[in-house]
Amino acid sequence: MRIYPVILSGGSGTRLWPLSQPHKPKQFVSVVTDRSMIQETILRVADQPEFLAPIIVSGESQGHLVAEQLAAIGIEPAAILLEPAARNTAAAVAIAAYWIAANDADALMMVMPSDHVIADLDSLYVAIRAAAQAAQAGCLVTFGIQPTHAETGYGYIERGAALADVANVHRVANFHEKPPLPLATSYFEGGQHYWNGGMFLFSAGNYLAALADHAPAVAAASADAMGKAMIDGAIVRPEADAFMAGPDISIDHAVMERATNAAVVPVDMGWSDVGSWDALWTICDRDAQGNGVNGDGFVIDGAGNLIYVSDGPPVAALGVSDCVIVSTAEGILVAPRDRSQDVKKIVDHLKRRGAAA
Known part of the structure; x- marks a missing residue:
């Protein structure tokens, strides 16, 4: 089992102004610990045997920050993919998937935002290993964060039937947008819903197949951009015109909400997106x-x-x-x-x- 951490690092973190600034968003700042949030994310899986060198997806304007952050903790990336402009998470994950498909087609990929806090790493690792089994069986797996209260600022994942062959993984019954408080309260009290933390685990091939089925314009634009990419060592620059030809859409709307093989692994790991x-x-x-x-x-x-x-x-x-x-x-x-x-x-x-x- 080989897993590439795919770390999405294009956010602006505007709700943590004035600490987070356009020239140095929150993922590059020491907010909770002495390390920056992206460094903590990278190191979270760096010593786990399944994980390979990280792939960072960021914006062209943040490329130097990514390189500085990696160098400061002594981590060599597999690739740094620099988007010419933000095109949302479906395309960001797609260009990483195309890189993996071209370089190590049998590996899995774990998509992680660069600016979240996870307090209980042992619970995370248990969930990753369950998710990896489901991903190897062909599922597109998301991580359902155990809610601690009725929260209106997160989307929710509704748990469906348990998978027969993988413990602690369920089919996804539904994805739900950020709810009003009464609905969030019913989700919290019902025990069938989890916060959507934007973390995923699947094979590059399965993601690209689902993308081609459900969001072919994203798939085509990303493939074209990567086919014409400029490569300088670990730095990969997808071709700008091709990349920008694709629609601006999230991975949830483009793929996960439409896929019949979406699964969720529940996890209680002391998670926070530190979104405010x-x-x-x-x-x-x-x-x-x-x-x-x-x-x-x-x-x-x-x-x-x-x-x-x-x-x-x-x-x-x-x-x-x-x-x-x-x-x-x-x-x-x-x-x-x-x-x-x-x-x-x-x-x-x-x-x-x-x-x-």
């Missing part, structure tokens, strides 16, 4: 008053706050509760913690202001 400052507060160490402090900051007479200082001036919070205060060299954020998802509005405002200047 509130999500970071949820997983960080907190004091008896529920305050989480990173860096040079403190709270007096307050509760439920997240104070995050990284290369910015120190923060003293007095008499405030349930707030996020972030201090960096790039900017300062002060917001109610329950407005964390709206930080993207700040980024949009800054873009408009910059365009008008």
Whole structure:
């Protein structure tokens, strides 16, 4: 069994502004540990016997950051695939699948976002090995994250019948979009639904076959782009015009929701996508008053706050509760913690202001 980690690293992480910036998005920043999030993702599977050297899929503008991050932890990649522009995850996974099909056709591929946190690695490894058995049997496997609460910010995977020949893997009954709170509550209480964390395991051939069936325009554009790619050692640049001719669509909409061989392996592994400052507060160490402090900051007479200082001036919070205060060299954020998802509005405002200047 041989598995290529395929790490998707094209996101912008706008909800973690000002720590995450366009020139250095959150996956390249030390958010939770002393290492960046992409380094933690790469190292998560680097010492596991099934895993081969990683394939990183990123944007052309982030290629130097990917190379720096790999060099800093002493990892040689199998390939760094640099998209000329973002075309969503169906195409990102496709170009990695075409690389694997051309170079090591019998290997599996495990698709992982570059900016997630996983606390329980042993549970992850158990789930990977179950998923790999199902993938070898021809399934397109996704990982269903055991929900800890009724969450409206994630899509859900509904569990179907158990596979007869692989333990702890089920058919996918349905994929569901981000639900309103009452529906999310019923999903959480019903026990048949899992969060969709955007992690997948399958063979390159099976993914490309499904892509050709269900999203042939993505398959054709990706194949053309890789056939005309510029290759410089580990760096692979798909041909721009061919790549951009394909539609912008996610792997879920293009393939997984339509495939008859989609399967899900449930896993409870302390997962977080760290998609907002509130999500970071949820997983960080907190004091008896529920305050989480990173860096040079403190709270007096307050509760439920997240104070995050990284290369910015120190923060003293007095008499405030349930707030996020972030201090960096790039900017300062002060917001109610329950407005964390709206930080993207700040980024949009800054873009408009910059365009008008």
